[in-house]
Structures are given as structure tokens and as C-alpha cells.
Amino acid sequence: MKKLKPAIKITGTVIPGEKVGHKIGFPTANLKITSQKLNLKKGVYAAVCQLKGNSYLALAYFGPRYIFKQKTNSFEVYLLNFNQEIYHQKLSVLLTHYLRSPKNVRSLKRLKTLLKKDQQQMTKNQLVLINRQDQPLAIEGKTAAHLGKGKLHRAISIFLFNKKGELLIQQRSSSKMLWPLYWTNTACSHPQPGEDYQAAAERRLQEEFGIKAKLKLHHKFIYHEKYKNIGSEHELDAVFTGISDVSPKPDQQEIADWQYIKLADLRKEIKKHPNKYTPWFKLSLKKLKSSDIFKA
DSSP: OEEEEEEEEEEEEEEOOOOHHHHTTOOOEEEEOOSSOOOOOSEEEEEEEEETTEEEEEEEEEEEOGGGTOOSEEEEEEETTOOOOOTTOEEEEEEEEEEEOOOOOOSHHHHHHHHHHHHHHHHTTEEEEEOTTOOEEEEEEHHHHHBTTOOOEEEEEEEEEOTTSEEEEEEEOTTOSSSTTOEEOSEEEOOOTTOOHHHHHHHHHHHHHOOOOOEEEEEEEEEEEEETTTEEEEEEEEEEEEEOOOOOOOOTTTEEEEEEEEHHHHHHHHHHOGGGBOHHHHHHHHTOOGGGGGGO
């Protein structure tokens, strides 16, 4: 996947198509482009679309539709996590990355396989850059999004309690680029492009501790913290709470150590040793009350 510098903006009107995409789970918006001549490399792109003031991540394709044995070029867009009918509406598409050249695909099964690989390539190790209203602006590699002052992106944090009311916390691996070996909340990560906050939280809890639990959104907040001269966290953090007595099975590549601790004892420890804990953990903890444990 190659980042385009600069990104390419295309605007058109959504027109009805053959609806083949619906049959394979990738419904696309076909665009009629009249205001500009496309001088565009054929292939598949990662994109951000603007529709009625909202933005959506997308896959875009420019080239012949081989499935119909066409030789003329078409431009169509698959909006991630989107299921509205938008015929005859204006759609603005910003192409941000080039994924691959066209493939001469003749079967729907093969086309579906290709599109799944395209989406995986677009999402792997990529974060969702956003504005302060949580509207997607682009995708960015995980490391690049955290360098320097950092770029505002989506994140998730999980606070998992046992039935005694104790919080499961972890010590971050020594291999972490930012805040290695600091103590933090149960788990934290980032939604992948096309993945919502809830799904990301449930996925990450299983990946880091092998626990499947019902999680509930507690609050969201934006913070910006710098770590030495290495990089920064600049995140819109969605904080989830949950309760489980399942025995943790920590991923040793992600977690150096872990323990259960009562909130009262944790707050005392943070007061004594504030520099042992991650900044987002301390900020989230201020919004969490003991009574929230049983509302998880």
C-alpha cells in the first residue's frame, strides 16, 4: 500500500449499477463524473468519502469491470460499515493510498476473495485519523501516527473487574514504543479501519487476556500526552467497563506483568508513585467511581 502525495480528490453523483456488489457483501456506489476528466492510475485505492457532511472510510476502484467483460473504465466506491441507499446524491472521494492494479476477474467468488484481501491490506496495522468530532480523515500506520506530536486517532481502553470489585491491571511490555513497563488499565488498543469501538474493545480483551466479556461504554475523552522525545499519544479514547471472573491468560509479548487491585488501593499507589502509571489510565480513572463497577 503506497501513500499518495498529494491525495487525489474526485467528486461525482451516485448512479444505479448492476448491484453485483450486494450479492458478495461489498455493495459499491457507482459514480458518474462529469466535472473532470480522470487522469488516474487504474486500480484499487484506500479513500475517505464525504457525504452530507459526514465522512466514511472506503475502498475505491477505477478501471474496467472485468466481471461484465467491459473495456471502458468505471469508478466505484465501497464505503465501510455503510448500508444506506444514496442514489443521485453527490459523493466526494479523497484517494489517500494506492493498493494494487486491476485484476482480470471473471467470477464473483474470486472477486469477493480479492476484495476481502484489499480490505485486510487497508486495515492491517492502520489507525483511523479523525477530527475532534470523530469524523474519519485518513488512515495512518501505527508507528507514524504516534511519532512527534502524534496525530489524533481513535483508541479504546478497557477496565475489567472481577466480582470482588477488583480491577485487572497490566504492566506494559518492555518492547512498547511509548510508556514501556508502565502500569495501565486492563487493555488498550485502537479500532481498525471499518471496526467500531465496541468490537475493537471485545477483540482486544480476548487478544491480550484471553477473556470474553460483556463490555459497556463508560465515557469518551480526548487527551494529548508526550513521551520523552520519542512520540506522543493523541487519542479520542473510548473507555469500556466489564465484569468477569474468567482466569486471565495474558499475552506475554504484550504484557510484562498483571494483577488485581481494589480501586481505593490503586488510587493510593498512584498518589505515591504517579510516574509508574500511564497518563490515559490516570485520566480515565478520575472519571470512574466505585459505584460504576456494578453498572458494568
